[in-house]
Amino acid sequence: MNSRYSILFLALSPALLLGQQPSIDINRDSDGGWPKPIPVSISGFSGEVDSVLKTDLLFMGIQNVSPDQAKYLISGSNASRVEGRVVERINKASILAKAYTGGSLRSETHALADDIAQALTGKPGIAQTKIAFKGESGHGNGEIYIADYDGHNPQAVTHDQTIVAAPCWAGHSTLYYASYKQGAPKIFSHHLTTGDRRLITPFPGANISPAVSPDGTRLAMILSKSGSPDLYVSDRNGGNLQQLTRTKEAESSPCWSPDNQTICYVSRERGPASLFTISASGGAPRRILSNFASTPTEPDWSPDGKWIAFTSLAGNFQICIVRAQGGDAIVVGTGEDPSWAPNSRALIFCHGPDHSKKLSLLDVPTKQVKDIARILESNSQSQPSWAK
């Protein structure tokens, strides 16, 4: 960029940061946007089933409205078992009629919600998906937890009473995370069913921020063993280690494109933090513009490939999204560390003061937010990762 123009841009951008968002209608049904929520009217359910169903559907782009505004009527009951029926309001066509047994009320309701989403949107639902996160207990120590996507049924995965960080999923049954169990942070893989845990990075310095490729075969991470925090990739077991960046400044927070070809990460090599992409097999980094958002950090690439969500350090923390090729960033919430849902529509993030954070769900197009209740044994939950 011509230096004269870049100075002009810098002079303008603080003004633009102060609330004059570029007017991009992210509800436009076009490439990169999302379809408007499908209006439905829900009746007949009670208590937990009613609230779980409405929450699930909200984050799948289905909104509960009054019957006269609804396109579909969803009726059902949970008197004895969970039953649901979906009909088109105008022509009365039956879309779905199903009953659920054999699980808890919540799990049966999640199953109904997923079936409704599949029927109405044509896409798989997310109501039965899982998250991982860090639960902090005190003095920086904490454990890794998994839970339902809405934060229910939390289970501790680790019991080390040490500093842990940045859990990420490999498929649906393995987590990778950094642990200070052996002193400085090292990356471990942890199979959830067997409990089998392996040290992946036995190197000195910082071994942090693991990110497993969507196809589960490769691992990106930040290692400082060469004398500076740089981006590395390897096989998921740590073999075939390859250094991708070689800068004196700090790289952080790699994430993968859904086609496993590209890694997006943060680098301070050009002064203030910027988003970069680089081929997963090595090459020249390419800067990704995130206009109107200062200091982008902790990126996450949407599974449909279109968006990168990240945290802008702008006084308070802001959840932003930008198109994957770069451009104008859009603020979608207040908080940090977003992780996309598999449907590229919802995301989970956290917010709150240090050591007292809460997880929260966000429906990106409508900006509706729902806090997740804190788990009892931990005063702070952060660094969520949504299993995709």
Next chain:
Amino acid sequence: MKFNTVIKLSAVAVGLSLSVVGCRKGLEKTTPLPGRGATGVPETPPGQMIGGNNNNPPGLPIDTQPRPIPVTPPVDPNATTPLNGSLSSWLAAANNPFKGDTVYFDFDKATVKPGEISKIERVASGIKGMPGKALRIEGHCDERGTEEYNRSLGERRALAVRELLMHSGVDANLIDTISYGEDRPADPGHDKEAWAKNRRGEFILIEPPSASTTSNGK
């Protein structure tokens, strides 16, 4: 006549070789600017002798090949020194003489400020007088960064302090690093004073596991 010529030529040859050698030594200490090779050495036009008269004695062959000026490869601005893995198992010594030498950083920066350098020099001279011991530098951040960003920035701060210790003559293999990101603030407050105390690099004196009486099994 011939003898004088020999002396002159020898003087020139010595002069030239001295200037070449001197040129090389000079280059090791400087960072060449892009596009330039040597610094400070005047180029000798072909055929001209330095220090002597420019009249060629009759019959003497004149070497008109331009001599290439030796160029040291430019210092790689991204060169870093690897960490020593064997320090990972070393443990904190009972007494830490470097507690008061904590280095403080500006917000979102990993460069050591000029006013902090004397602390590093003090630690450097201290550790050089402690054979068998090493240093671990803890890098920390304030809460105004996100967690992984801070974990990387904290490490970069520890490494910046390590580099200056190396420049002060401490062996690179005796300096370990660990980043705590924002996990271990020195001051849990949420104001500028607290944040300033938290952006820091702390020196920990470490020694091999066998040196300590209590063994800390991992």
